Amino acid sequence: MSVGKEKKLNLVLLGGPGAGKGTQAEKLVGDGNLTHIATGDILREEVDRETDLGLQAKEYMEKGELVPDDLVVNMVEKRLNEDKGYVFDGFPRTVNQAEELDEVVDLDLVLYIKIDQEEAVRRLSSRRVCSDCGKIYNTIFKKPNREGICDECGGELYQRSDDKSRVIRDRFDTFLEETAPLIEYYREKGLLEEVDGKREPETINSEIQEIIS
Numbered sequence: 001m002s003v004g005k006e007k008k009l010n011l012v013l014l015g016g017p018g019a020g021k022g023t024q025a026e027k028l029v030g031d032g033n034l035t036h037i038a039t040g041d042i043l044r045e046e047v048d049r050e051t052d053l054g055l056q057a058k059e060y061m062e063k064g065e066l067v068p069d070d071l072v073v074n075m076v077e078k079r080l081n082e083d084k085g086y087v088f089d090g091f092p093r094t095v096n097q098a099e100e101l102d103e104v105v106d107l108d109l110v111l112y113i114k115i116d117q118e119e120a121v122r123r124l125s126s127r128r129v130c131s132d133c134g135k136i137y138n139t140i141f142k143k144p145n146r147e148g149i150c151d152e153c154g155g156e157l158y159q160r161s162d163d164k165s166r167v168i169r170d171r172f173d174t175f176l177e178e179t180a181p182l183i184e185y186y187r188e189k190g191l192l193e194e195v196d197g198k199r200e201p202e203t204i205n206s207e208i209q210e211i212i213s
């Protein structure tokens with residue numbers, strides 16, 4: 001895939017829970033040319049602020065189920081006002097959401113980051129997230145310098161309530177049932193590139209950079 005330098009790049013990171021979408025998105029938006037839209041992060045903020053949307057979303061998120069399409073699509077569309085390209089992380093998650101996105105954004109590429117369930121559970125149960133800046137850590141293979149404290153901003157690290165093992169399994173089932181059909185959806189459109197997500201984040205990032213250059 002070749003994308004001209006001046007052209008805005010719109011890409012989707014597709015993958016099950018724990019595939020490393022957030023980690024790769026952080027790297028991709030690092031140079032400031034792309035806007036990160038992570039629906040899970042936005043929804044967690046809404047839950048914390050106890051907004052109407054947050055109160056509606058909470059019950060689904062706690063069970064590892066998807067928040068209804070109309071709520072999520074509306075939430076994303078409100079944010080599509082940048083003059084930059086977008087990295088969609090965790091969106092779309094259903095064929096219906098993908099069809100709605102097609103109406104408003106021309107996608108250039110969908111990166112399917114593939115990992116198996118065993119690896120996902122291993123990663124997610126040791127994942128920690130900064131409560132201030134959202135940076136992602138792992139108590140086994142990406143430890144912060146000071147335990148429980150973010151290296152970047154000094155914020156406190158926490159474990160997401162849906163990173164507990166029972167909910168992780170439910171989220172994986174939800175991925176297989178509702179999101180995995182997007183793999184074929186985007187393959188048929190000629191947009192899909194598959195990336196082996198079991199490797200080191202830096203190796204995966206290099207491969208992604210090669211694909212988009």
Ligand code: AMP
Pocket residue numbers: 017039040041043060061062064065066067068069072089090091092093097162171
């Ligand atoms: P994530 O941070 O991407 O793992 O998302 C956490 C939770 O937020 C998911 O398990 C869903 O309950 C909800 N969620 C995030 N993105 C979407 C989406 N595109 N559609 C529906 N629900 C979503």
